[in-house]
Amino acid sequence: MQDALIRKLESFEDLTDGDRAALRALVPRVRQVPARTDLIEEGHVPERIHLILDGYACRYKVLPDGQRQIMAYLVPGDFCDLNVFILDQMDHAIGTISPCQVVEISRNAIEEVTAHYPQVTRALWWCALVDEAILREWLVNIGSRQAHQRIAHLFCELLLRLEAVGRVSDNSYAFPFTQTDIADTMGLSDVHVSRTLRELRRLQFITLKRRVLTILDVEQLKAYCGFNPNYLHLRNTRWSARRQVPWLSSSHGA
Amino acid sequence: MQDALIRKLESFEDLTDGDRAALRALVPRVRQVPARTDLIEEGHVPERIHLILDGYACRYKVLPDGQRQIMAYLVPGDFCDLNVFILDQMDHAIGTISPCQVVEISRNAIEEVTAHYPQVTRALWWCALVDEAILREWLVNIGSRQAHQRIAHLFCELLLRLEAVGRVSDNSYAFPFTQTDIADTMGLSDVHVSRTLRELRRLQFITLKRRVLTILDVEQLKAYCGFNPNYLHLRNTRWSARRQVPWLSSSHGA
DNA sequence: CGGGCGCTTGACTGCCTTCAACCCCAGTGG
DNA sequence: CCACTGGGGTTGAAGGCAGTCAAGCGCCCG
Numbered sequence: 001m002q003d004a005l006i007r008k009l010e011s012f013e014d015l016t017d018g019d020r021a022a023l024r025a026l027v028p029r030v031r032q033v034p035a036r037t038d039l040i041e042e043g044h045v046p047e048r049i050h051l052i053l054d055g056y057a058c059r060y061k062v063l064p065d066g067q068r069q070i071m072a073y074l075v076p077g078d079f080c081d082l083n084v085f086i087l088d089q090m091d092h093a094i095g096t097i098s099p100c101q102v103v104e105i106s107r108n109a110i111e112e113v114t115a116h117y118p119q120v121t122r123a124l125w126w127c128a129l130v131d132e133a134i135l136r137e138w139l140v141n142i143g144s145r146q147a148h149q150r151i152a153h154l155f156c157e158l159l160l161r162l163e164a165v166g167r168v169s170d171n172s173y174a175f176p177f178t179q180t181d182i183a184d185t186m187g188l189s190d191v192h193v194s195r196t197l198r199e200l201r202r203l204q205f206i207t208l209k210r211r212v213l214t215i216l217d218v219e220q221l222k223a224y225c226g227f228n229p230n231y232l233h234l235r236n237t238r239w240s241a242r243r244q245v246p247w248l249s250s251s252h253g254a
Numbered sequence: 255m256q257d258a259l260i261r262k263l264e265s266f267e268d269l270t271d272g273d274r275a276a277l278r279a280l281v282p283r284v285r286q287v288p289a290r291t292d293l294i295e296e297g298h299v300p301e302r303i304h305l306i307l308d309g310y311a312c313r314y315k316v317l318p319d320g321q322r323q324i325m326a327y328l329v330p331g332d333f334c335d336l337n338v339f340i341l342d343q344m345d346h347a348i349g350t351i352s353p354c355q356v357v358e359i360s361r362n363a364i365e366e367v368t369a370h371y372p373q374v375t376r377a378l379w380w381c382a383l384v385d386e387a388i389l390r391e392w393l394v395n396i397g398s399r400q401a402h403q404r405i406a407h408l409f410c411e412l413l414l415r416l417e418a419v420g421r422v423s424d425n426s427y428a429f430p431f432t433q434t435d436i437a438d439t440m441g442l443s444d445v446h447v448s449r450t451l452r453e454l455r456r457l458q459f460i461t462l463k464r465r466v467l468t469i470l471d472v473e474q475l476k477a478y479c480g481f482n483p484n485y486l487h488l489r490n491t492r493w494s495a496r497r498q499v500p501w502l503s504s505s506h507g508a
Numbered sequence: 509c510g511g512g513c514g515c516t517t518g519a520c521t522g523c524c525t526t527c528a529a530c531c532c533c534a535g536t537g538g
Numbered sequence: 539c540c541a542c543t544g545g546g547g548t549t550g551a552a553g554g555c556a557g558t559c560a561a562g563c564g565c566c567c568g
Contacts, residue, residue, distance in 0.1 A: 043484075061394050064480050069394040083383045086376060091387050091485040122340060128382070129337045133345050135389045140315050140323040142396050143441030147524075178546065187397030189525050194548060226318050230297075231345040401556075432514065443557050448516060 004053060004076035004165040009123040011164040011234045019120050022113050026105050027053075033100045035176070039080060040094040048104040050080035055100030056176055060184070061092045070185040072135065073097075073158070073177075077165045082128055098176035126233070133231040142187050145225065147196045150186050152225035155206060159215060160229055175213035258307060258330035258419040263377040265418040265488045273374050276367050280359050281307075287354045289430070293334060294348040302358035304334035309354030310430055314438070315346045324439040326389065327351075327412070327431075331419045336382055352430035380487070387485040396441050399479065401450045404440050406479035409460060413469060414483055429467035 006023055009015060015023075030053060033039065039057060040046055052074050059072040071092065074080060080094050085107065114121040134157070141153050162173045179197070183190040200206050205221050207214045215221055260277055263269060269277075284307060287293065293311060294300055306328050313326040325346065328334060334348050339361065368375040388411070395407050416427045433451070437444040454460050459475045461468045469475055 059390070061390075063394070063398055067398045069398045071390045071393045083386075086380050086383055087387075087487055089484075091487070092390060126340050128386075129340055132337075132382075132386045132389065133341075135386065135393065136313070136315075136325045136346060139325050139389065139393055139396065140317070142393065143439075144317055144321045144323045180546080185397075190547085191526080191549090192524055194546095195524095198548085230343075233341055233345070434514080444515085445517090445558080446556055448514095449556090452516085 004167075005051060007165050008077035009120075009127070011236070012123055012126045013119065013235075015119060015123070019117050022117050022120060026109055026113060027051075027103045028105075028109075029103070031102050031104065033096050033102050035096055035099050038093055038095045039100075039102060040090055042091065042093045043089055045089050046081050046084050048106050049082060049084055049110060050094070051103050051105060052076055052078050052080070053101040053103055055102075056097040056174075057094055057100055058097055058181070058185075059092050059094055068184045069187070070181065071138070072131070073185075075158070075161055075165065076167060078131075079124075079127060082124065097181065098174070130231075130233050133233065137231045147186070147188055147192060148199060149225040150188075151182065151193070151196055152200060152205065152221055153227055154182070154185070155213065155215060156218075156222050156225060156227040156229075157232070158213075159218065160232055160234065164232075164234060170214070171216070171218055172212055172214040174211060175208060176211050258421075259305060261419050262331035263374070263381070265490070266377055266380045267373065267489075269373060269377070273371050276371050276374060280363055280367060281305075281357050282359075282363075283357070285356050285358065287350050287356050289350055289353050292347055292349045293354075293356060294344055296345065296347045297343055299343045300335050300338050302360050303336060303338055303364060304348070305357050305359060306330055306332050306334070307355040307357055309356075310351040310428075311348055311354055312351055312435070312439075313346050313348055322438045323441070324435065325392070326385070327439075329412070329415055329419065330421060332385075333378075333381060336378065351435065352428070384485075384487050387487065391485045401440070401442055401446060402453060403479040404442075405436065405447070405450055406454060406459065406475055407481055408436070408439070409467065409469060410472075410476050410479060410481040410483075411486070412467075413472065414486055414488065418486075418488060424468070425470075425472055426466055426468040428465060429462060430465050 003024075006015065006020055009023070033055075035055075039050055042061065054076050057074040057078075057080070058070045059074070060068055060070045062068050074094070081090070110124075114124065137157070141150050145153065158173065158175075159168060159171065162168045167173055177185075179193045180190045182188075183193045186193070188196075197206075197208065201208070204216055205224065206216060221227075257278075260269065260274055263277070287309075289309075293304055296315065308330050311328040311332075311334070312324045313328070314322055314324045316322050328348070335344070364378075368378065391411070395404050399407065412427065412429075413422060413425065416422045421427055431439075433447045434444045436442075437447045440447070442450075451460075451462065455462070457478075458470055459478065460470060475481075
């Protein structure tokens with residue numbers, strides 16, 4: 001259960017037993033945080049690095065007019081603020097969606113590990129780069145896709161990210177987000193999210209009951225929203241990323 | 255002219271003469287790239303790191319239906335692919351907007367410098383984190399603001415970023431982007447961009463002639479789109495970021 | 509001088525928002 | 539046991555912001 005981070009890093013590269021032991025030693029005490037609670041506020045200067053062990057959280061900003069924009073979902077194995085070492089203060093807030101298990105890791109502990117385990121350093125850097133790649137894909141999502149595809153794309157992404165940390169079974173995963181959360185993520189109104197979900201259910205793509213999301217036909221849903229997993233840079237999706245190159249130049253065929 | 259990178263890094267922290275000399279030594283040969291040319295293609299594995307010395311470029315993806323989404327503007331002093339060290343392949347492309355001076359720096363050269371100049375290492379890391387912060391703000395921009403404010407916000411951001419590398423005079427800067435570029439950036443149609451720009455001109459916020467943008471009243475434009483520069487993490491904007499905290503809790507006043 | 513690209517304008521359409529009412533259900537307290 | 543309450547979700551009607559289509563203009567450049 002606590003090995004979400006290790007599982008995630010191993011979806012990038014192999015770790016030695018020593019690497020794994022070093023990562024486990026990072027976790028001194030686990031803090032239980034209730035749902036709908038800020039872990040870090042905008043303008044704050046965090047002293048320690050926060051890591052989600054279990055539960056869901058999100059990055060968000062609130063505009064002067066009260067509008068909230070969610071910019072990232074944080075799932076088990078995700079860091080909240082690896083940037084602590086450099087930046088002066090948080091330019092956004094982080095809040096929990098569901099109850100979360102969170103650990104706080106001191107700068108020193110991280111520096112200690114990275115100094116002795118280069119594989120781990122690479123893997124942490126990989127985390128930061130994948131976070132950025134996800135951000136870019138979200139920009140594409142909001143900027144270029146319609147509401148239906150936008151939400152379908154989110155469901156596909158969460159499926160893969162949660163699979164990488166062992167939180168998926170039978171194409172189902174916990175989905176504690178409200179429709180208002182989705183709306184604030186996708187730049188839509190909650191009313192429209194409701195209608196869109198109804199449509200996705202009607203098309204037999206998903207079921208969403210009691211905060212559990214089930215994707216009924218993964219390949220069909222991916223095709224529906226044009227999902228290309230290459231931006232997640234997972235080992236087991238690299239081949240499929242290459243396989244998908246042809247459809248970029250599909251006009252050549254036939 | 256070639257010191258865009260150094261000027262930019264110094265907007266984050268002071269560099270010693272040694273730091274500056276090491277950075278200048280990084281630049282072996284400058285390549286001139288015409289406008290509207292790909293520097294790096296999606297799926298490619300770049301061997302060297304690309305740095306923009308002069309001109310404008312952008313990160314973008316093209317969806318299967320031909321829709322292009324621009325995810326970042328690269329201005330003098332910006333790196334294209336600091337991630338070379340980690341990721342397997344590019345998940346997006348980078349193309350020039352205007353003619354560009356570009357240098358390619360080998361992995362070894364960067365590793366050499368970062369090994370000996372810790373300040374430089376910090377500064378490069380800062381670059382990566384600011385790029386990510388800009389991406390988050392763009393997500394807010396597309397997700398939460400209307401067309402007018404979106405475009406105004408872009409103009410404000412470019413003003414500050416270009417100021418940091420000495421490319422602004424009298425609140426004017428080079429603006430080689432077409433309206434179609436802006437449209438693909440903002441998730442709008444080019445027709446609507448045209449109408450929006452007309453409105454921004456009518457409101458006396460900007461003039462845009464012969465590819466030169468002039469902001470007529472910076473403070474008014476910032477207020478119009480709710481621009482908060484804290485996400486750029488520039489030294490000389492930190493105070494103003496703190497000054498702006500009050501409007502987050504403006505409901506307390508009066 | 510022709511051609512093409514970038515830009516503009518008008519008319520029409522449509523995706524999505526807003527407003528408002530209502531339902532369902534879990535938690536709470538009398 | 540049941541009334542109360544509030545958050546989350548659903549539905550309908552009306553309207554607006556922005557997209558699409560199409561035509562035309564101005565200008566650079568071969």
